[in-house]
Amino acid sequence: GATMIAASARAASPAPTAPPADNSWSNSLGAPVDARPYGQPSKYESSVVRRYIPWLSPTRLADASFTPLQDQPGIITSNGLFFERYHSGVPTVDPKEFRLMVSGRVKKPLLLTLDQIMRYPSVSRIHFIECPANGATEWPAAQLNSLQLTHGMIGCAEWTGVLLKTILDEAGIHPDSRWVLPTGSDGAHMDRSLPMVKCLDDCILAWGQNGEALRPEQGYPLRLVVPGWQGNVNVKWLRQLQVGREPWITREETSEYSELLGDGKSLGFTWVMDAKSVITFPCPEKPLTQGPGFYEIRGLAWSGRGKVKYVDVSLDGGVNFQRAKLDNPILDKCMTRFTLPYWWDGKPALIQSRVTDDTGYVQPTIVQKHKFWGHDPVYENNSIQTWQILASGEVNNVQLS
Amino acid sequence: GATMIAASARAASPAPTAPPADNSWSNSLGAPVDARPYGQPSKYESSVVRRYIPWLSPTRLADASFTPLQDQPGIITSNGLFFERYHSGVPTVDPKEFRLMVSGRVKKPLLLTLDQIMRYPSVSRIHFIECPANGATEWPAAQLNSLQLTHGMIGCAEWTGVLLKTILDEAGIHPDSRWVLPTGSDGAHMDRSLPMVKCLDDCILAWGQNGEALRPEQGYPLRLVVPGWQGNVNVKWLRQLQVGREPWITREETSEYSELLGDGKSLGFTWVMDAKSVITFPCPEKPLTQGPGFYEIRGLAWSGRGKVKYVDVSLDGGVNFQRAKLDNPILDKCMTRFTLPYWWDGKPALIQSRVTDDTGYVQPTIVQKHKFWGHDPVYENNSIQTWQILASGEVNNVQLS
Amino acid sequence: GDTSSAPASDAATSSVPPGHAGDHNSVKYYKGIVPAKDLKVWREEGTGNGKLAHYKPATKVDYYKIGTTPTPAQIAGWTIAVPPSGENLPAGSGTAAKGEAIYSTNCAMCHGGFGEGKNNYPQLVGGIGSLGTPSPEKTVGSYWPYATTVWDYINRAMPFYAPHTLKPDEVYSLTAYILNMNGITKSSWVADAKSVPLVKMPNRNSFNWKDPRPVTHNSACMKNCVSPSSIKITSNAATMNLTPRLTGPVDHMKNGK
Amino acid sequence: GDTSSAPASDAATSSVPPGHAGDHNSVKYYKGIVPAKDLKVWREEGTGNGKLAHYKPATKVDYYKIGTTPTPAQIAGWTIAVPPSGENLPAGSGTAAKGEAIYSTNCAMCHGGFGEGKNNYPQLVGGIGSLGTPSPEKTVGSYWPYATTVWDYINRAMPFYAPHTLKPDEVYSLTAYILNMNGITKSSWVADAKSVPLVKMPNRNSFNWKDPRPVTHNSACMKNCVSPSSIKITSNAATMNLTPRLTGPVDHMKNGK
Ligand code: HEC
Ligand code: HEC
Ligand SMILES: [Ca+2]
Ligand SMILES: [Ca+2]
Ligand SMILES: [Ca+2]
Ligand SMILES: [Ca+2]
Ligand SMILES: [Ca+2]
Ligand SMILES: [Ca+2]
Ligand SMILES: [Co+2]
Ligand SMILES: [Co+2]
Structure with missing residues (x-):
């Protein structure tokens, strides 16, 4: 009867025709829980990495690497795959030596350790960060045959930290404190002038990224997140927030990150990333x-x-x-x-x-x-x-x- | 005047009193964009790892490791820190050899490769997965002086995949197809009986986790996500979905994952994780x-x-x-x-x-x-x-x- | 009593014997095996008490036309689960005597010569009658409601280092041996596709498969919820000496507990 | 003309000289330096055109009482940014002649002996007048609107391998040298806290600091949006040979373009 048919099928062909019912890993033990205290992707995913455009920049230290969006299943970008962009390499910041200074046109300048910053009221929000140069190679023509290299200068993460507003309220701004200059502690001492109106809106001094401390490439231990604005204003490895009346017109807002139009005129301060x-x-x-x-x-x-x-x-x-x-x-x-x-x-x-x-x-x-x-x-x-x-x-x- | 005061301060003390204005990493170059195609946390975060309770299980291969919730800033759990629980170790599954069989009381049994599964309509949703044994040590008394070890058998991630409903509709269920048995391809051949009503609701056959392929410890290349239900029913390293009329009453739903109450009676099938x-x-x-x-x-x-x-x-x-x-x-x-x-x-x-x-x-x-x-x-x-x-x-x- | 094997007559109540194979398990084969109240719960739970009666699939069967159809041999090879009905149990048989030899070579090093457990590996024998006491012992013998689960689990997952490599006869024999060590079956008992489902396990009737929750009620009280003087610390993990070190490399507690 | 240094009289229009220090920069020091229309935009943008006039902080100053107050020396040490007003420029001075020596040792290997750029490192000289042409050349000379930015950027970020290690006199000298190579200042020009802000850079008036967007309009047309026959492929990346290999280890294109 039916019993014998199925039973004999199993008995007669313990390894049914391809594919076999059992894979090698089904008849053996895998890796124990203490093998990888910090986990890694499968070895079969080794092609899923950040890549760069070798002919784009003079040095890998002032360059960009790109998120493999073709392998990003959802809206969250893996921390290991989050695109990189910086101007003097990724510094190795010792969180114990880290200090944030709030100075300039404020009523009470502040010098804060990381532990101190983490005491303020905090928020956690999911935002993308996109480099305004994302797709730069594609302005004159279709040049790179790749999603990763034409669109991968973007990542999206849950950022956790203190609202910049909280720190500005704490330091106390004057009515003429119209601009804020966040500066990084990397070699580039990266700085961008930001209008106070945005600083008091939704900017975050973030220490957390997708379930862990900010990654080194993303500004460990503290970066500014300026939601929806071009990547470079989200200053990383922060060292200072300087408050002033006017913008500083830094190299990154003139030589870089301004748009030269066809008529020889340029646009500065085009911060928002359009849809x-x-x-x-x-x-x-x-x-x-x-x-x-x-x-x-x-x-x-x-x-x-x-x-x-x-x-x-x-x-x-x-x-x-x-x-x-x-x-x-x-x-x-x-x-x-x-x-x-x-x-x-x-x-x-x-x-x-x-x-x-x-x-x-x-x-x-x-x-x-x-x-x-x-x-x-x-x-x-x-x-x-x-x-x-x-x-x-x-x-x-x-x-x- | 004012000019001279500030200027001479800078000139006279290029390294102002502790902390210095510049850290060592501010006067040098960091790491280039090709240093880490797949990024890692800062070396200063090396204490933030999954840990386990050495005296809990006879072997690290049928054990659990715990998410360091004390270092999780937001709702997303880092893939590297997502808790582990399995019964025969983490298998190393070759995605090319992977097959999912849909069989039993269905109108059209299916044998699917991973590439084929990824073609179906998909969803991406953020859900927690918690082991029902989370906090088990704390039933009789406060025993472990640790957030990680008392609450860390939980993680929350964006899961991307095909609704289980889509595959069941595709295979075609009979009115008396009341239960589904997902089985893993790990040594344990882990299996749990699931009521059809949940399978047709919000379960996901997930291949994506927080921006990349599912991690090996989470079932690479395919796991079942059963939102809100106890961790072990979210079967990993899937090999088969068997449809039947009655549940299978497997070892994992009797010996394990049932609750023996004080009167000698037990509860089976207590799937939902309470608030x-x-x-x-x-x-x-x-x-x-x-x-x-x-x-x-x-x-x-x-x-x-x-x-x-x-x-x-x-x-x-x-x-x-x-x-x-x-x-x-x-x-x-x-x-x-x-x-x-x-x-x-x-x-x-x-x-x-x-x-x-x-x-x-x-x-x-x-x-x-x-x-x-x-x-x-x-x-x-x-x-x-x-x-x-x-x-x-x-x-x-x-x-x- | 509870610890004896089920009478052979149980098997006679259904026209197709337990151990039948096919593409489904079915309620009629459960007669005399599964308590009627449990069977009712299983049927209700599957469809959420009939919630699926009017379920309409979003698409027709094979709408997307992706993938292949597995062969019967493939389906048979992949389908290893054995429910309480005994469906899908293969041909073959075994006895406690044969099981003892297999056990001592392949199992005893972890589970102990008498199934008593070793080095924290699970104990397989004993504890019958202990479940309602302050020191319950959960084992295959005392806790597991169906003998089919014993067959199924040994077949799929044991021996630990080489799971799903035993032959059907070996699994039958080990099942017989472990049940016999627990005093559930006699040493003369022959385990096969017909007999295993009929074993009446001691704890068969003690599972409630219907989730009774919520069973624990709290209220979202905001002010003066309890009297401050009633609050006493009943236990403090800091005094327990059970916690591994939580910084630096993972603590394996080799030098302490 | 545009390429000559600004007349000294520009500096006389404000009572406090450029190069002043303090805790703020201020509009009055910008007279003769920043075009009035740009200054207006800067002021408006900062507060979102007055949106902050009625802004109420959530808490009082130092409400949380966390952290310490930096000393004036610390503030002076950390505050390196130099805006167009020249605020925060340190004491010291430099000339093109001194700059040339420093440049050839520290800068020429990347930027070229004449600032012409090397191995894809930025060109620092030339391009003046090219911006509106089909081959614009963006350099310090042709593109940067303020000389203070030259001082500031060299001071904070160069030389590339040892950023923020030059002394003020060195930065003044390098500024003088690069401006002179660009024909913007004479070789006799002395760069200091007073003179740098007054340099009138050729491209000073060509920046629109007010975001004019949206400037590009599309509509969410759903049907027959364009004529099918009008669709031509104008470029195809597959024919370009510019794409690195996208699987396996990261491709450094050492053997390719
Ligand atoms: C190397 C050690 C080892 C060997 C050898 C071994 N087992 Fe096990 N056995 C285990 C472990 C570990 C578990 C629990 C696995 C888990 O946590 O899921 C287990 C569980 C079991 C259980 C379920 C116990 C329960 O209460 O849930 C049975 C039954 C069992 N083994 C039978 C056998 C048999 C029969 C053999 C020989 C064919 C065998 N084991 C060989 C380690 C071993
Ligand atoms: C090892 C190579 C190297 C050396 C040496 C070097 N630079 Fe640079 N320089 C660079 C790179 C790379 C950039 C672009 C950095 C970036 O992308 O942010 C740059 C940018 C600049 C710029 C801005 C160019 C622009 O158009 O935005 C100036 C000005 C400059 N350097 C001046 C100097 C001076 C002055 C020195 C010597 C004191 C110097 N550099 C030494 C590599 C170098
Ligand atoms: Ca440039
Ligand atoms: Ca822009
Ligand atoms: Ca157990
Ligand atoms: Ca439960
Ligand atoms: Ca079978
Ligand atoms: Ca200063
Ligand atoms: Co198997
Ligand atoms: Co510095």
Whole structure:
């Protein structure tokens, strides 16, 4: 009867045809709980790393590495994979020697140890940080055939720390204390002038990142988080907050991080990161390898001005769009994940995503961007990305007329 | 004049009195962007690791390690610090050899590779996973003087994957397909019977964890996430989903993970993790080291039944409570962070937190728990934690009458 | 009594014998094996008391057309779980005598020569009748409600260092040996697909599979909730000397407890 | 013209000389240095056009009573930023001649003997007049709006391998040398706390500090947004040969472009 059929199947073929019922790791013991007090990814994930563009910068010490967004499943960026950008390398800061000075136009200057900073009332919030040079190589033309290298100068994390407002209230500002200059203790002594109005809004002096202390590349032990504003103003390895009446017009807000437009004029202080989105699957690194059929288009969207409201996806190079599904939570100045079902017919296609944020701003095309910004302002490339899907399933980075 | 005063101060004392304006790392270069393609925490954080209770289990291969909640700043648990619990060690699963079988009482059995699973419609959600044995040592009495070891068998992460419902709809269930048995491919072949009603609700077959592939200790490459339910049913290193009419009454749902009450009767299938909260600062590992004055009480709360509604904090051993501030986002079956300002007068105190979830359930005291559950049911210890603050600022784990 | 093996007549109440195989387990095979109240709970819990009666799948079966169909041989090979009905138990048999030899070579070093446990490894024998006492001893014999779980767990997870490598006859024999050491089956008892489900384990009737919670009630009182004078510290972990060192490298407590 | 140093009379317009020190910079010291329109924008942006006029702090000053008060010496030591007013410039001075010697030892290996840049390290000289052309060259000379930034940046960040180790006289001299190489100051020019803020950099008037966005408008069109025939691929990264290898160990492209 039925008993004998199943039983004899098992008895007769203890290792059924490929794949076998048991893998080698099913018949042996794995690693014990004391093997890795601090855990690491699987060895099979060793290709999932930050990468850089070797020809971009004169030295790896004033350079950037990129988050592998093609392997980021959700809105949180792994601390190990969070993009890097700095101007004199990652300093090794001893938290015991760390001091933060609050000085300038304040009523009571402060000198604080890390332990002292951690005593103030705190908040924990999930925000993205994006370098304004994210996509810089793509201003003149589609140049890098990679999601990671065209969009990976962004990361999203839960940041925990003290509101900058709390410390400014504590030090006491004058009515003419209009600007704050955070300075880093790295070799670059990185500094950026920030308007008081933003400093009193949602900026965080953060010591925590995704469940642990801030990572060295992210400013250990203390960084400024300026939600929605360009990465470089989120000053790392903080040493000082100087309050003043006017901005300092530092090298990082003139030579760097300003936009030279086509007419020879420049924009300074373009802090906010405009709304942007990108399809993270499929992409050049993650082609359609399984032939025609069902796939899910997945992507990430964000806005430095607020929340993501819609993401629309085109499968025909921008002729028609469909509204994508957004995953919860949808948070302020935070990545939002979107998905769209996709029945691929095996034919070439041009796919795009386009975000609308809650200010009503709609992500533009590169052609629209070129009109105002010229062909190489370096920063602020938030244009719609087009991926070309070939009949082979391969995916290329292209730009359209 | 003023010019000369400041200028001469700088000239006369290029290294002002301690601390110096510049640290050694401010006058040199740090590490380049290609130094750590996969980043690691600062060397100064080397004490922040998973730890275990050496006398608890016969072998490190069927044991648990604990999340250092005292160093978790927000609701996300770092992947490197996420607690571990397994019964035959962490297997090293080759994702290419991985197969998931869906079989039993289904209309169309399925055999899926990992690449195939990743094609289905997906979701990404932040949920906690807690071992029901979290706090087991504390049932009879306050035994371990540690937040990590009394509360650290919990972690909270963004999980990305396919809804189990999607795969069950795909395989097609019969009206009498009432139970699902997920099985792991580890040596333990870990399996737990799950009611179909939960499987069709919010369970996720997850491959993503906090921005990267699932970690080996968390089931790489695929685990089941059963939001709000006890950790062990979130089966890891999945190999099979078997659908049946009745539960299988496995060893893990009889010998383990059932509660023997005082009268010799036992509870089986107590899957949901009841609401719980704990103060993470101060705690035994993080005493009040800076004398009387302002500190912020911080903690985490969660409920397997829904959202956290309130957290109340007592500074006097449970006589009076104050409502704590909750940090956004407040998500379903997810950790919620709470804070309360605390002016410590330097005197001994007994501090507690007590969560109420959106079902109206209020976290009980250990005395209340003992009444129904007996004095050592091993699991389900969600009682209110009391920390005793000494005049020295030291913090002890105590239980109250 | 509770510690004797179940009468053979239990098996006769269903037309298909326990140890049947197929793609499902079924309520009719549980007659005489699972207490009726438990079976009722299991059926109710699965669908949330009928909540799924009107469940509509989001898509048709095989809507996405991804993956392959496993062969019957693959399904048979992968499907190892044995529920109380005994479904899926393979052909083969074993006795306590054969089990003893296998046990002493493969199991005794951890679980002890008489199943008494060693070096904190689980005790497999004893404790019957102890569960309601202040010192309950949970073992296979005293605690486990179904003998099928013994077969299933040894088959899937033991011996610890080489799980799921025993042959069916060996698992039957070990099951017989452990049950016999516990005084549940006689030494002459033959374990096979028919007999194992019929063993009546001593603790079969003591599980409540229906979650009774909430059973513990607190209120969100804010002021004067208890009298300050009633608060006494009943235990303090600082005095226990059980805590490993919590800074520096992981403490294995080799030099202390 | 634009490339000459500013007339000395500019400095006479304020009663406190540039290069003053104190706890603040102030609008009156900017007269003749910062274009009035820019100054206005700076003031407006800081408070969000007066949005902070009614700002009420959540707590009183020093409410939490945490931390210490830095000494004046500490504040002076930590405060290195020099704004366009020249506030916080230290005593000392330097000339192009002295700067040349320092530069050739400490800077030329990266920035080139004439500031022309080397191995992709920044070019410091040239490009004046090129900004509006199709091949703009952004350098200290052509692009930077304030000479104080030159002083400040060399002082804080250079030489690259030993940042913030130069003495004030050295920084003044290097500033003089780089400005002179750019033809902005004469070789006889002496750089000091008074003179540096008064240098009129060629690109001073070309920055718009007020964010004009949104400047690029798209609409959330859903159907027939563009004509299918108008869609042409204008560039394709797959044909560029600029992309490093994206799997395996990090590609340093040593054998490629
Ligand atoms: C190297 C040590 C070791 C050997 C050898 C070993 N076991 Fe075990 N056994 C364990 C451990 C450890 C556990 C508990 C695993 C866990 O925590 O999930 C266990 C659990 C069990 C249990 C369940 C006990 C309970 O109360 O839940 C049974 C039954 C069992 N073993 C039988 C056997 C048999 C039969 C053999 C020989 C074929 C065997 N074991 C060989 C270590 C061993
Ligand atoms: C070892 C190489 C190196 C040396 C030596 C060096 N620099 Fe630099 N310099 C750099 C790099 C790299 C940058 C760009 C840093 C960045 O990206 O933030 C730079 C930037 C600059 C800039 C800003 C250029 C711009 O357009 O933004 C100035 C000015 C400068 N250096 C001056 C000097 C002076 C003066 C010295 C000597 C005292 C010096 N440098 C020595 C590598 C060097
Ligand atoms: Ca530059
Ligand atoms: Ca900008
Ligand atoms: Ca046990
Ligand atoms: Ca339970
Ligand atoms: Ca089978
Ligand atoms: Ca100074
Ligand atoms: Co197996
Ligand atoms: Co310095």
